[in-house]
Amino acid sequence: MSAALEREWTRFTPGQRIARWLVWLAVVASCVWAVRTIEVIPEFLLDAPEQMADLLVRMWPPDLAHYRMGVHDALVETLHIATLGTVLSFAMAVPLAFLAARNVCGVAALNWLANLCLVASRSVNALVWALLFVAVFGPGAVAGVLAIAFRSVGFVGKLLAEAIEETPRGPMEAMEAVGAPWGHRMLKGLWPQIQPAFWGIALFRWDINVRESAVLGLVGAGGIGVALDDAINFFQWDKVATILLAILVVVILAEIVVTRVRRRLI
Amino acid sequence: MTARRAFAPNWQGRAALAALALYCVYAAAQLDVSGERLLVGFGEGARFLARMWPPNFERWDTLVEGMVESIQIAVLSSAAGIVLSLPLGLMAARNLSPWWISGPTRGFVAVCRSLHYVIVAILFVKAVGFGALAGIAALTVASMGFVAKLFAEAIEEISMKQVEAVRATGAGPFAVLLYGVLPQVASRFVGFSIYQLDSNLRNSTLVGIVGAGGIGGTLFAAFKRFDYDFVAAILLTIIALIFLAEIVSARVRKALQ
Incomplete structure (x- = not known):
């Protein structure tokens, strides 16, 4: 009787919880994989704000x-x-x-x-x-x-x-x-x-x-x-x-x- | 009293259709579309298709390299776009933000959506140089325009009762968002995100045409070299990838409902 009353209510079953964590893991893993393997030249990235400003100056007026x-x-x-x-x-x-x-x-x-x-x-x-x-x-x-x-x-x-x-x-x-x-x-x-x-x-x-x-x-x-x-x-x-x-x-x-x-x- | 005629002719509608037909003739003349040119073209088309067949998969390593880069662009731009859309969507929702925040945010999102991603990609190629980074930036902008708009619309449709209830317990603005607003729109937001990932995958195969990385660059180069059998191979691979993505995203969306 008391065991039934003290039962802890959770939104998801353990299986659902594992599935949700797996989905999150897959999302994070694919992002990490993409970031680590993509070819981005760091110099270009550092240079970007300057180049962007240059572009806007040239466009105006x-x-x-x-x-x-x-x-x-x-x-x-x-x-x-x-x-x-x-x-x-x-x-x-x-x-x-x-x-x-x-x-x-x-x-x-x-x-x-x-x-x-x-x-x-x-x-x-x-x-x-x-x-x-x-x-x-x-x-x-x-x-x-x-x-x-x-x-x-x-x-x-x-x-x-x-x-x-x-x-x-x-x-x-x-x-x-x-x-x-x-x-x-x-x-x-x-x-x-x-x-x-x-x-x-x-x-x-x-x-x-x-x-x-x-x-x-x-x-x-x-x-x-x-x-x-x-x-x-x-x-x-x-x-x-x-x-x-x-x-x-x-x-x-x-x-x-x-x-x-x-x-x-x- | 006269009986209303069944199937009365709709003269206004007919006039509009006639005007449309006239316009088409006029526009076709303006654009120099003529039957003769089309006939010549379809003859050329047959030769063109003959040169595309059979598709040439000999340079599959270049092909795979380009496809992987396209997928990376799609994944990263979707992630960045979705994360940025979250605050943008909240700021653009007129029932949560005051007008002086929602107005400018809506304008910004509308501009993001109005410019075609290829045009945005050109600007980013100038700003950050050739390569995948420009593609990621361009598709991030496009994703923001799409996801933030739909997210804001979803938020505007929520029931304010729950928000008021959470607020009545003395919760701060952040807790109100987390417990009053987000649970109501989370499933739709996930749906938009999956749709956007799907469409970014399509678009990432294309930004390469203007030098923003991915398979598009390979495709355009093959076109310029009249390497049509390789073009056919690339196109078939892209179509296969898109098919696959469409099936997977349909499955995921069904599982979510």
């Missing part, structure tokens, strides 16, 4: 006159790349999402194939896609648009397929019962249900693409990255500062626009 000469057109090109890339990615992602959604496409092999395409697209970064397309199409905005599109397909397709799979069957079944053909069922039974998700995904991905398209130029795929790369290669740090400011402003504006439009649409 930003060469704002450069904006109208070299930056504005490149910035507009970046926005074109991001938007066209998003539209193109939707053109490819919608069919793939339909094939990947198990409640629309009943063939397991097709589900699997579509998912494979989506995963392959997602696991290659936009910059790597850009490298590939620059090798194929030559430097320029075309490579940028395709890189953005191919990178976005996986993301958009996966989210769309999930949205389609989550829809209740009721409306579709009702339309099937009154004899509506496949196209009508999709357009009037499915589409209204996934519409909010669709626009949400579109806006979200466009926002990401605006950021991503700003760096594509570093590998020659057009947009403001080309201007940035040129300015860095010539060590024109005041121009670099202007370009960075321009990118920052556009990215923040895009975020504001997306939040506004989302509130109106959804």
Whole structure:
């Protein structure tokens, strides 16, 4: 009786406690391993604050006159790349999402194939896609648009397929019962249900693409990255500062626009 | 009284779609995207793929060296970013900090998030020289932007009752954080951290393109030398690593729930 009352209550069983300690041990061990084996040149580390200050001094004041000469057109090109890339990615992602959604496409092999395409697209970064397309199409905005599109397909397709799979069957079944053909069922039974998700995904991905398209130029795929790369290669740090400011402003504006439009649409 | 028409046409929506289509045509013309160019390009693409096959794993030692460095960058930048996000997230939460702390912190976090990590990496390459250190610094900044923002949002959603209860017992600010706030957000914070480790692993394979260490440098060099079969080998290795990381992180997240 008294033994039961004096029982000490603990949150975790001994096994859980050991597991938690093992996880912590693994985390610490991997950090220690990384610190001890990574190649960092100590002189560079000591020098860093001085170099950083030097960089900031060279960047200030930003060469704002450069904006109208070299930056504005490149910035507009970046926005074109991001938007066209998003539209193109939707053109490819919608069919793939339909094939990947198990409640629309009943063939397991097709589900699997579509998912494979989506995963392959997602696991290659936009910059790597850009490298590939620059090798194929030559430097320029075309490579940028395709890189953005191919990178976005996986993301958009996966989210769309999930949205389609989550829809209740009721409306579709009702339309099937009154004899509506496949196209009508999709357009009037499915589409209204996934519409909010669709626009949400579109806006979200466009926002990401605006950021991503700003760096594509570093590998020659057009947009403001080309201007940035040129300015860095010539060590024109005041121009670099202007370009960075321009990118920052556009990215923040895009975020504001997306939040506004989302509130109106959804 | 007129009955409302079922499936009434949405003219506003149609007009917006038409405008989008017009814009696409205009933008495509501006960017010089034409069918002819695409056709030529896809022909080139076939040749390009032929040169990538079969992947060449002969220089596997260079490959492994680069991958290990990428993993190190990912581990260290995640650790630094997560540790720094903890105070930043607390400072940015509007229900815990006064506005004159949360405002500037939110601004700082927003700037960290707005600049793409490759751009940040360029700046750090200038500041601390070529090598892994620049990559670690750049990805730390990116991690701070992401984890601190989500952490602050999670804190803003906590129930203040527990915080008030702990405070009512006379606990100091530190004890309030430790016993009133952190237990409510700890599991979500761990979730964000694992997600960030996963995404840092992806990004660390890339910062090398601008000279910030890792496999990206090897990849870019191979591209510049038209060494496409080695490029294919590197890409396959990166994809395999990312797959593995995705599976592991999904498992861990499921185990945590």
